[in-house]
Amino acid sequence: MSGASVHNLTAAMDRLKLLPGGRSNPLSRRIDALSAGTERGFRASDGRFDQDKLGPLWVVFEERQDNVYWRPQTGEVATLHGRAFALGESLIEDAATYSLDGVLHINSTIEGWLLDKYRSIYVIDWSQAFDKLRNAPRVGLDHDFQEIYHQHMRPARMPKVYVRRENAQDHA
Incomplete structure (x- = not known):
């Protein structure tokens, strides 16, 4: 057996340990379809992933600007570079997302x-929400986090505004 085949077999066996029920768990097929594989490591205090062959197993998802790591047993999420906003982020600017009155589901x-088969997003870093989502024409939310969404859909800061008084000399 080649080295690559052994690695693929080992990775497949490791994925079976990720979820209760192994292959019979419906999430197992979705992980196989959408993930880039698995890695071992730890989540650092800054939210970044530290690779370590002695660490627990994480599922890896590739996004345009970052890799996202998810540990199904605990729900922990980490990123490689700290740049990822959401899983499925490319849907935000995809016209097909909103065609025929479609919505961007979060x-x-x-x-x-x-389970949504990559037809939605999962937000990793809510601090980027206003900048990333403000141009989305329609957004659908899971009921249990409407408050989080509305809390973060505000600009981080607004400029201080000064109103100039008319100078009486200019009109004389």
Whole structure:
């Protein structure tokens, strides 16, 4: 057996340990379809992933600007570079997302995102929400986090505004 085949077999066996019920769990098929594989490591205090062959197993998802790591047993999420906003982020600017009165659905869990078959997003970093979502024409939310959404859909800061008084000399 080649080295690559052994690695693929080992990775497949590791994925079976990720979820209760192994292959019979419906999330198992979604993980296989959407993930880039698995890695071992730990989540650092800054939210970044530290690779360590002695660490627990994480599922890896590739996003345009970052890799996102998810540990199904605990729900922990980490990123490689700290740049990812959401899983499925490319849907935000995809015209097909909103065609025929479609909405950008935001899931409250990664499990929900997986079961939605990549037709929604899961937000990782809510501090970026206003900048990333403000141009979305329609957004659908899971009921249990409407408050979080509305809390973060405000600009981080607004400029201080000064109103100039008319100078009486200019009109004389």
